[in-house]
Amino acid sequence: MAGAIMSNRLPAAVTWVGFVALGLLVLPIVGLLQRAPWSSLPSILGESEVLEALRVSLIVSLAATAACIVLGLPLAFVLARRRLRFPRIVRAVVMLPMVLPPVVAGTALLFALGRRGLVGQWLDSWFGVSLPFTTAGSVVAAAFVALPFFVVTVEAALRQAGDDLDEAAATLGAGAWATLAHVTLPTIRPALAAGTALAWARALGEFGATLTFAGNFPGRTRTLPLETYLALERNPEAAVAISLVLMAVALAVLVTLRDRWMPR
Amino acid sequence: MTVTFDGRVARSGWALEVDGLEMDEGVTAVIGANGTGKTTLGRAVAGLDRLADGRLEIAGSVADDPAAGVFVPAHQRRVAMVFQDLRLFGHLRVIDNVAFGLRRAGADRAGARRQAGTLLERVGLDSAAWPRRPAALSGGQRQRVAIARALAPEPEVLIVDEPLASVDSSGRAQLRSLLGDSPARHVILITHDPVDVATLARRVVVLDAGAVAGRGSAAEVTASPGCEWAATFLGANVVPGRAHGTSVTTEGGLVLAVAEEAAGPVYVTFPAHAVTLHRDRPAGSARNAWQAVLSRVDIDGERARVHLGGPVAVKADITKHSADELDLRPGLTIWASLKATEVTIVT
Numbered sequence: 001m002a003g004a005i006m007s008n009r010l011p012a013a014v015t016w017v018g019f020v021a022l023g024l025l026v027l028p029i030v031g032l033l034q035r036a037p038w039s040s041l042p043s044i045l046g047e048s049e050v051l052e053a054l055r056v057s058l059i060v061s062l063a064a065t066a067a068c069i070v071l072g073l074p075l076a077f078v079l080a081r082r083r084l085r086f087p088r089i090v091r092a093v094v095m096l097p098m099v100l101p102p103v104v105a106g107t108a109l110l111f112a113l114g115r116r117g118l119v120g121q122w123l124d125s126w127f128g129v130s131l132p133f134t135t136a137g138s139v140v141a142a143a144f145v146a147l148p149f150f151v152v153t154v155e156a157a158l159r160q161a162g163d164d165l166d167e168a169a170a171t172l173g174a175g176a177w178a179t180l181a182h183v184t185l186p187t188i189r190p191a192l193a194a195g196t197a198l199a200w201a202r203a204l205g206e207f208g209a210t211l212t213f214a215g216n217f218p219g220r221t222r223t224l225p226l227e228t229y230l231a232l233e234r235n236p237e238a239a240v241a242i243s244l245v246l247m248a249v250a251l252a253v254l255v256t257l258r259d260r261w262m263p264r
Numbered sequence: 265m266t267v268t269f270d271g272r273v274a275r276s277g278w279a280l281e282v283d284g285l286e287m288d289e290g291v292t293a294v295i296g297a298n299g300t301g302k303t304t305l306g307r308a309v310a311g312l313d314r315l316a317d318g319r320l321e322i323a324g325s326v327a328d329d330p331a332a333g334v335f336v337p338a339h340q341r342r343v344a345m346v347f348q349d350l351r352l353f354g355h356l357r358v359i360d361n362v363a364f365g366l367r368r369a370g371a372d373r374a375g376a377r378r379q380a381g382t383l384l385e386r387v388g389l390d391s392a393a394w395p396r397r398p399a400a401l402s403g404g405q406r407q408r409v410a411i412a413r414a415l416a417p418e419p420e421v422l423i424v425d426e427p428l429a430s431v432d433s434s435g436r437a438q439l440r441s442l443l444g445d446s447p448a449r450h451v452i453l454i455t456h457d458p459v460d461v462a463t464l465a466r467r468v469v470v471l472d473a474g475a476v477a478g479r480g481s482a483a484e485v486t487a488s489p490g491c492e493w494a495a496t497f498l499g500a501n502v503v504p505g506r507a508h509g510t511s512v513t514t515e516g517g518l519v520l521a522v523a524e525e526a527a528g529p530v531y532v533t534f535p536a537h538a539v540t541l542h543r544d545r546p547a548g549s550a551r552n553a554w555q556a557v558l559s560r561v562d563i564d565g566e567r568a569r570v571h572l573g574g575p576v577a578v579k580a581d582i583t584k585h586s587a588d589e590l591d592l593r594p595g596l597t598i599w600a601s602l603k604a605t606e607v608t609i610v611t
Contacts, residue, residue, distance in 0.1 A: 164347075164351050165351055165353060167312050167338070167351070168347060168352075168353075169339075169353075169364070170311070170338035170339045171310050171312070171338055171339075171343060171344050171345045171414070172339075172344065172364050172368060172416075172417055173339050173340075173342075173365050173369055174339055174364070175337075175339050178339075178368055179339075182364070182367075183353060186353075186355040187353075187354065187355055
């Protein structure tokens, strides 16, 4: 952490507190690893409740990630390329789910899209669609909290790329759609991959907003994080096992991002 | 076929105003100091910047006329541009960068690559570089790719912004000849290189502070450059010749001593103020001295530009005071001298 060249200019106390902080981050991982039931791991993860939660988790997180791409890409373009009237307020709104307590997000969703919510009452009376306590509701909750991770990553890449290459494409006869498909998107491909991975990891780990908005119904809305929370009382070993899986996925995403897409 | 530019392009803090500029076929050199609007002129013709008012016509059809509500977007203009910062597509191979415009025009991948290969051969890029990404190429190689890419869709107008700056000197001659007989009808050449103007330009446009300060053939603009910057720029002498070691034999048979070694066909360039004039054979340290016939003297304020004929046409800038002292008049035979260290060799 403290490089040889810099160390003599850094007060020793700063270095020590820094290492304590690092320990704080590492400790839970160690705690999980030392309690891991390595030998019975396969059988625990093969239990039907766990497999069912895994299935729900994959469906919800992948659908939410797809929603983030479809909705987030245009939003990132609007933020990066359009002159907005209140850019700071718009950007704050976009980033809000990143800092909002997830349970607040879930509550807010309930009053917006719930059966008696602002929009939800019309969804219910016109289309007979009710989102709360359904798999679709879980997807909405996960997409809500994951969207900013995708948008912020892609917007930054679009800003960095600028429109120089788009101009060059235009002088070579490429219209707006051709430029988008053949120049802009390929240029920001690393950021698209990074944003997708971050959004997926966030959606996979979503707990609070899902529980509040979509409830906890096995086979429909009970995802791996919810299963972990329940298992903690019923079968702590199972909780540890699922936590290990979720942590391994999160670490894998970060390590891959660092190796390939993030500047070191 | 003409490009007619009569209008104003507003930028933040300043504007480019061009009154009735007509550019016929061939190479038009656009010169001027930095920040005078050269690039803006090119961008407006390409359709990357809009006119605030006025009218732009390309080959008889209106490309931009805000009053009439006409604006043909860049991708429909058949105006290609070689950008100063090149702007190659980093995610595409070199060959696909050049094929890009052909693909957008509807060519299939194989056909577009074949044509792109032909163009890359013409700009002299080694075929080993074709499958690589632009980032793996040298600055000079990237410049060749940018020129080939702009020529590929066979544009009506080719705008080249500072084209030869980063090419090494051997490549410069090759690319210069390529621009000289470019397949584009119009070449708008934004340049800082007097050799480009002397060897390529059929006409010259001088921009100064966002307006056209001078226009006409290279000779006409040299006679009345319209601004101080252009006067100095156009005052550069450009003389073709053949180098052998540290001397160059010019086309008129004059042998000039130079300070750098070269071989084969070259241009020697030296500023007009580097030439000094004498009534009698000079005895100083200047390595080069020759007798020349005075053909014309242009007086511009305190400066006199003296045009010398045979054995080589050379411009010399001296003060009006010296011109009076030397009693210069056309027909006079006079001695000219030039220090070898003032001469730059351009291959």
